[in-house]
Amino acid sequence: MTIQHICIIGAGISGLVAAKTFIEEGYEVTVFEKQQRLGGVWEVSRTYVGLTTQNPKDTYAFSDYPMPASYPEWPTAEQMRNYLESYAQNFGLIEKIRFQAEVTQVKRRTGVKPGWVVSVNCRNHSNDEIQKEEHEYDFVLVCNGLFNIPKIPLVPGKEEFIASGGQVLHSTEFNDNCQIEGKRVIVVGFGRSATDITAYAVHLAKECTLVFRESLWKVPKFFLGLVNIKYILLTRFSEAWLPYRQLQGVEKVLHTFGKPIVWAFWKINEILLRLQFRLDASGMLPDRPMSQSVNCSSAIAPENFYKYLYAGKIKTQKTTIARFCNDGVELANGKRLQADVVIFGTGFRQDVPFLEEKYRRLLIDDRGYLHLYRNLIHPDIPEIGFVGYNSSFFTQLTSEVGAWWLAEYVKGNLALPSRSETIEVMETELHWRQTQWPQDRGNGGCVSPFNFHHLEQLIEDMGVKSHQKGWQRIAEVMMPVNPSTYQKIRQELRGKRLSSVNDSENGDSLETDVTQELLNQQMSIGKS
Template sequence: MVLFFSTSGSKVKKIGIVGAGVAGLQVARSLKERGFDCVLFDKAPDVGGLWRENYTGFGIQVQRKLFEFPDFPASYGDYASGPEIQEYIKSFAIKHDILSKTRLNTTVEKIARRPDGERGWELTVKTPTGNQEKHTFDYTVICQGMYSTTPNRIHYENEGQFAGKILHSSEYLSPSISEGKKVVVVGSGKSAIDIAMNAGEVGNRSTLLFRNAHWGTPRLIAGLIPVRFVFASRFGQALVSWYKGAWPSQGAAIKIAHQILSPVISGAFRVVEAIFAFQFNHKGKWKPSMDFVKDFYGYAQIHCPTFTNMVSAGKVQTVQGEIQRFTQDGVILKDGSKLEADVVVLGTGFLKKYAFFDAAMVKQLGVEEDGLYLYRHILPSHVPDMAFVGAESASLSNITTFAIQSEWLARLLNGELKQPEPSVMADEINKIKEWKRSWMPFTTSRAGIILAHWIHYHDELLKDMKIPHRRKGTNYLAEVFAPYEPSDYRDVLTTSVKSA
């Protein structure tokens, strides 16, 4: 067993996992297979993370072939609903006997260094009965998602005068909230658009109030080509790399290509933008200010055509502006105009919180305004015995990325990989930070953004594990042009393992 930052001579045996969503479950699966003793903690009454419960009408943005466990095929169709995804996740947990290792209805309140001076962490948790318990672990893995920790509940002037309801999108749990009502939905992300569509079907009036327009990515480009055939292939990834720059660990050839081909690829993406603008009526107030690729890396969303059709049919109104204050029967915008409302839904996203760490630990982790930058999007460079899986990474196929991260971490803890020195990890972190900040828009989650560079990121992890990173065998055309799918990484998880 390899030792990490430890001079005590102890080995990692017992591991605490915070979160029982698709990341935490896959971490537990990979660690259990190597004989580690794992305990998962989740404040919810069931596994599944954000898929257990969310706003009415939520579901995946991508086709099934981009959202399934690599070695556990899903039976649902494309663009499945949240409840379908939850049932699938639960069946994965049952198959791998993870439920027996999971403490549900249990909130992790504090994570601190062990008081006895030994390596590892002490987790203070609140049990279902309200009691407080303390558990010690040699290692802790944080698996809380990027977009589901703390609702970003914005407050406005004179909210108390409003006679209707004000709620965050995460509280929009039934269509009955909108039935017969005038509904204003604040935001322009996926949750805001989904809720505006639901309100447009059952309400008296539905208005989407947005500050900035963002590009919608169609499920079928030009109504013909599934989006995964472009952005989930090596060729599509190459186009993005030639345009905006290659993942830092990629070779010199693709970086030189970026310098030479960027102007040409820029023109090609203008054509793409024209197609998307036609499909989603991106004009006037609904025309994004950023180019498509840059906007995608800040506010990625894949739309179905229903929203555009509902806007055209008058079922959903779109208004650009910001709320200044509330009145008894609506809101006044900063330009002085008024929107009548019975219900206001804030589709304003989530805040990334590290509430179970004290201020000193947050500083040691290196949390910045645009997120937490980690080595391989997994390890903090100067905090030993801790990892983050799924907590600081967002790709085109999160469920696949979390599977590979889990396997990488399990092999690291099992001594099959060598962990670099803190200074080496810090240098790599600085490279990825400089690259992202050079072109990605500022968001509070920029540190974890991978998106269309997901294949190159997976290549990086597979090379660390000395596993072939080209997953299409000898079919070189497929390797370049066919979309990558979770099943391409199946053997990464099914190879024989060496117990800890």
């Protein structure tokens, strides 16, 4: 089958880089985005007040498009939107995007030519009515993101609380100071959004309480106020201190004979954080060791968060909300808190509601776990790829390399295992995460903390080299991720493809020359 027309669902980070990749490879691309503007999690209607990146800017850029030098080390949500819009403009993506176009169904196309029928609800800007459309595509890239559908626990009494004048919001709905100014605010959760909003609300709210089930290890932007977190968390060196499924070389030594060294490494990090954040004094020492907490939920501590906790400006309750009341909430520990606003920073749930049901069941099991080979494809869901389902500490890069991998897959350039072997690898990886890495509460869509391992696996699949040699290799291991260096991988990939074409053409030419020589010899023999 010749694949030419590509449908991309979503115009966030993953959708944009997927569109750029496939356009550069010569495909006809259409992007459907249900919001009014691009950006995904950074789109203006979805970002809470005070939001910044979790990454320093040079580690959160695309490989061929650095962020402006004028940006601060941790860009704001508005700066991220500007960066992504600039990226889309620079690479000619805007004209490929249809905004306010929500995909409602992706159904297998019947007939001789395989592919997909994509149903879309599009807003008509002339009369503001919704128009239903159907389009056919050879291949679909699902880029709707793992942070797409807000998750709010079902707590009884919510309607009663709202009827009495209370507000219940998800963190993505907090986008105006007026929503909390002078009010009694309860924030639920301990992830990045919950603690961000809590620290921000201190100076605006009349009262601020954080309700959480479990305190987690947070990391500072600068360890001991000196060392940028990118030198601690975003290196191959730091990744080596966690036991990967397939241990090799130094890592194998570390996690066998070197276990006492590994234990000491993590214990030192814990001590440093306990001292820097005064965790013992503020009653926020996590229950689990730090080595069991490094995953996609890991987050930077908001500025002054622990300072406010220690000073009592942020009140805390380590429990859950049992029910809403007229004037607030009742907690599982029996206490009642008055509140005007309750904000749930409780994350997101994953679903692909538009996918044909029989394929959706293959993708997501009853427990909500995603089943994907390399976090990119399912062998029994033909002509569909998933970009951004390999969330990491530098998601823009894992999405970008994932898009390169999928482009090679569509072109038929990957030497993939058989269907049965692919499923075995896919299920073995998921089982390992569930049993040997149970502290990762993700659903299979997160490749952290083994970000570099994942990237190098994809690069190896594509048949190019991923490592430097000698002293350069040591620098590569110790230094933070540098997205721009991955352009070398892309160039090698294109060079390999060109070389293959040239070899084929030379082989055809050589075969023609040999055939002609044989014919000439036969003609000479006939004449004699």
